[in-house]
Amino acid sequence: xTDAADRLLSVAPSPAFWVAVVAYTAATAAxxxxxxxxxxxxxxxxxxxxxxxxxHGADIGWRGTxxxxxxxxxxxxxxxxxFIVTAGYLLASTRYRLTLGGAAVMPVSLVLLVVARLxxxxxxxxxxxxxxxxxxxxxTVGVSVFALASALSVIYLAEERALRRKRFDALAFKDRGAxxxxxxxxxxxxxxxxxxxxxVALGLGAAWMARRGESLDxxxxxxAAVTWIFxxxxxxxxxxxxxxxxxxxxxxxxxxxxxxLVLAIYLVRRMAG
Amino acid sequence: xxxxxxxxxxxxxxPVAVREKLAxxxxxxxxxxxxxxxxxPVAEALLVSTCNRVEVYGVGKSGADPTGPVRTFxxxxxxxxxxxxxxxxxxxxxxxxxxxxxxxxxxLDSLVLGEAQxxxxxxxxxxxxxxxxxxxxxxxxxxxxxxxxxxxVRTETAIARGAANVSTVAVDLAKRVFGNLSGKSVLVVGxxxxxxxAARHLxxxxxxxxxxxxxxxxxxxxxxxxxxxxxxxxxxxxxLLVDADVVxxxxxxxxxxxxxxxFKRVTKARRWRQLVVIDIAVxxxxxxxxGEFDGVYVFDIDDLEKVVAANLAERAKAAEHAARxxxxxxxxxxxxxxxxxxxxxxRALRERFARVADAELQKTLDQLARRxxxxxxxxxxxxxxxxxxxxKLLHQPTIALREAPPDEAGMRAEILCQLFDLSPAxxxxxxxxxxxxxxxxxxxALDREIAEPAPSEERQ
Numbered sequence: 169x170t171d172a173a174d175r176l177l178s179v180a181p182s183p184a185f186w187v188a189v190v191a192y193t194a195a196t197a198a199x200x201x202x203x204x205x206x207x208x209x210x211x212x213x214x215x216x217x218x219x220x221x222x223x224h225g226a227d228i229g230w231r232g233t234x235x236x237x238x239x240x241x242x243x244x245x246x247x248x249x250x251f252i253v254t255a256g257y258l259l260a261s262t263r264y265r266l267t268l269g270g271a272a273v274m275p276v277s278l279v280l281l282v283v284a285r286l287x288x289x290x291x292x293x294x295x296x297x298x299x300x301x302x303x304x305x306x307x308t309v310g311v312s313v314f315a316l317a318s319a320l321s322v323i324y325l326a327e328e329r330a331l332r333r334k335r336f337d338a339l340a341f342k343d344r345g346a347x348x349x350x351x352x353x354x355x356x357x358x359x360x361x362x363x364x365x366x367x368v369a370l371g372l373g374a375a376w377m378a379r380r381g382e383s384l385d386x387x388x389x390x391x392a393a394v395t396w397i398f399x400x401x402x403x404x405x406x407x408x409x410x411x412x413x414x415x416x417x418x419x420x421x422x423x424x425x426x427x428x429l430v431l432a433i434y435l436v437r438r439m440a441g
Numbered sequence: 442x443x444x445x446x447x448x449x450x451x452x453x454x455x456p457v458a459v460r461e462k463l464a465x466x467x468x469x470x471x472x473x474x475x476x477x478x479x480x481x482p483v484a485e486a487l488l489v490s491t492c493n494r495v496e497v498y499g500v501g502k503s504g505a506d507p508t509g510p511v512r513t514f515x516x517x518x519x520x521x522x523x524x525x526x527x528x529x530x531x532x533x534x535x536x537x538x539x540x541x542x543x544x545x546x547x548x549l550d551s552l553v554l555g556e557a558q559x560x561x562x563x564x565x566x567x568x569x570x571x572x573x574x575x576x577x578x579x580x581x582x583x584x585x586x587x588x589x590x591x592x593x594v595r596t597e598t599a600i601a602r603g604a605a606n607v608s609t610v611a612v613d614l615a616k617r618v619f620g621n622l623s624g625k626s627v628l629v630v631g632x633x634x635x636x637x638x639a640a641r642h643l644x645x646x647x648x649x650x651x652x653x654x655x656x657x658x659x660x661x662x663x664x665x666x667x668x669x670x671x672x673x674x675x676x677x678x679x680x681l682l683v684d685a686d687v688v689x690x691x692x693x694x695x696x697x698x699x700x701x702x703x704f705k706r707v708t709k710a711r712r713w714r715q716l717v718v719i720d721i722a723v724x725x726x727x728x729x730x731x732g733e734f735d736g737v738y739v740f741d742i743d744d745l746e747k748v749v750a751a752n753l754a755e756r757a758k759a760a761e762h763a764a765r766x767x768x769x770x771x772x773x774x775x776x777x778x779x780x781x782x783x784x785x786x787x788r789a790l791r792e793r794f795a796r797v798a799d800a801e802l803q804k805t806l807d808q809l810a811r812r813x814x815x816x817x818x819x820x821x822x823x824x825x826x827x828x829x830x831x832x833k834l835l836h837q838p839t840i841a842l843r844e845a846p847p848d849e850a851g852m853r854a855e856i857l858c859q860l861f862d863l864s865p866a867x868x869x870x871x872x873x874x875x876x877x878x879x880x881x882x883x884x885x886a887l888d889r890e891i892a893e894p895a896p897s898e899e900r901q
Contacts, residue, residue, distance in 0.1 A: 332738065414736075
């Protein structure tokens with residue numbers, strides 16, 4: 169492999185990656201068709217989501233055999249994050265009809281996967297200790313869970329807006345949609361799961377930075393703290409003041425936007441080398 | 442040949458004032474059916490009597506047109522003269538009758554397109570006819586097929602999708618917020634008929650706690666008893682709103698009861714839990730501004746009726762597809778009925794062939810049993826048996842063909858060719874030469890019969 173190619177792709181994409189790309193694309197098209205009124209395509213759409221999830225998982229496994237692990241870098245973590253989001257969506261779909269959510273989540277997972285695999289790998293991280301790996305792993309899982317909660321919040325806001333405007337046949341309700349109360353409850357539970365994981369990840373990250381003797385003046389550190397504050401505030405507001413529904417959904421999205429900014433800064437910095 | 446018929450009256454032809462005069466109570470159905478089959482030229486009969494139709498589906502006795510007597514019978518049963526209802530009664534026969542039964546079962550002829558009730562009513566009427574012994578093979582087959590067609594129509598088209606009345610839409614909207622209504626609490630404010638219906642629908646959909654409040658405690662008590670709910674004093678309204686998940690309001694108040702000021706306190710006390718307010722009162726009970734609070738969703742009668750109208754429009758679109766399914770299925774059933782007309786002929790033909798074959802076989806077996814035969818003799822006996830059977834079977838058709846009047850001979854020959862898939866060779870053609878490689882014709886007697894004047898069957 170040439171230096172340029174080596175820099176572009178740390179490990180060449182596996183065949184499973186290309187299968188996942190095709191399956192994600194087909195799943196998106198099928199979910200859009202279901203929203204367009206072709207309800208009979210729903211089982212096919214879910215099967216394609218399942219195929220994409222399997223292929224994506226196989227690609228992650230294959231990279232593991234090449235000594236490239238999800239916790240190795242932000243780039244790999246992104247690929248793992250989109251895998252968790254897809255798997256979470258698939259799991260939630262067994263209970264609720266989340267066609268609109270799927271049509272939004274599948275392209276996002278696809279883009280994240282492509283970004284994770286086909287963007288420049290940058291220089292290999294130095295002194296990536298066990299502490300660093302655990303930090304990256306937990307942060308990835310935490311943000312993935314927040315991503316799922318955010319996807320549900322987006323669906324909630326779309327359905328809520330349609331209902332409030334008396335647009336009963338709006339896109340949000342095509343293929344029936346999930347009940348508002350269930351979306352709100354599920355999103356809240358996910359934040360209860362993601363928050364402690366993210367909290368531990370932040371603590372370990374701070375310890376890792378301290379051990380490496382790095383200062384905390386990079387923009388991603390306060391942004392990560394802002395993410396934590398948003399979700400902490402959300403949990404407190406819900407517990408103490410009963411915040412739920414629209415307010416909770418907006419706060420969930422604000423927290424996730426901060427988390428995405430952190431990831432974007434990491435990614436750009438790594439790509440720049 | 443017998444055929445299906447329909448005689449009836451429906452919302453399409455008569456107002457309720459006329460329909461109710463011809464309606465039958467459930468306990469009257471069996472007696473009327475038995476009288477019909479006993480006194481009229483009706484072999485099989487079913488009577489369906491609902492709020493939107495009174496119809497007799499039946500099969501006439503052979504050669505008779507039963508529709509006239511059934512019209513008279515229906516009128517007489519209700520103490521009316523046939524002429525009084527002649528204009529509003531309709532009748533169909535044959536395929537038109539089948540198409541009508543299929544359309545009724547599929548709710549294409551219903552006042553509310555695609556409603557589910559009529560199918561249950563038809564099944565109940567079929568049960569009554571079965572119990573009364575007035576349903577027979579043709580009517581039974583038609584009804585069973587009608588139930589199948591109805592299922593197909595509901596599965597393959599959108600005819601039954603979307604709520605078609607205000608109460609069901611109210612339930613549908615509550616489900617969009619809560620999903621499963623099991624364990625949810627419904628507060629009925631006022632004691633109007635519409636709120637009673639909506640509360641019943643919610644209860645049927647799983648809502649377990651129904652609270653009724655009204656300015657008049659007596660009315661609240663009466664309604665609560667009617668819908669299996671609990672009556673609460675009007676003074677507790679604010680506290681009841683805090684606990685409710687769905688509110689159905691239909692009071693006769695001139696001013697709004699569910700005001701913004703009230704809901705400001707209520708939503709805070711509820712900690713912004715979701716609340717669906719169905720306001721079916723005119724003038725409205727709920728100020729539209731309460732819908733601005735987080736978690737509060739307000740729907741008035743116009744919202745509900747808009748949904749009903751949209752759903753009915755969707756059903757009307759689906760009805761075209763459904764009608765094509767009914768038409769196709771009616772055609773299939775008509776084909777089945779036609780084949781049923783020739784079944785006795787097919788059965789007689791098979792029995793006759795079997796009789797001839799059995800008789801000749803028995804004679805041959807007796808002959809073989811009487812003395813020992815060499816293999817060559819056995820072969821000859823069996824060959825003779827086959828020849829005899831073929832001769833006997835073809836004897837009558839051959840005579841019918843030979844002795845046909847000149848204007849029918851060609852047609853009979855053509856029918857025979859179609860029935861036996863024959864391609865008659867021209868005299869003197871190659872196929873008629875029986876070339877050297879062909880096996881020897883084992884039917885000289887038949888050849889003789891074709892060539893010579895026919896002997897009688899008895900002589901064979």
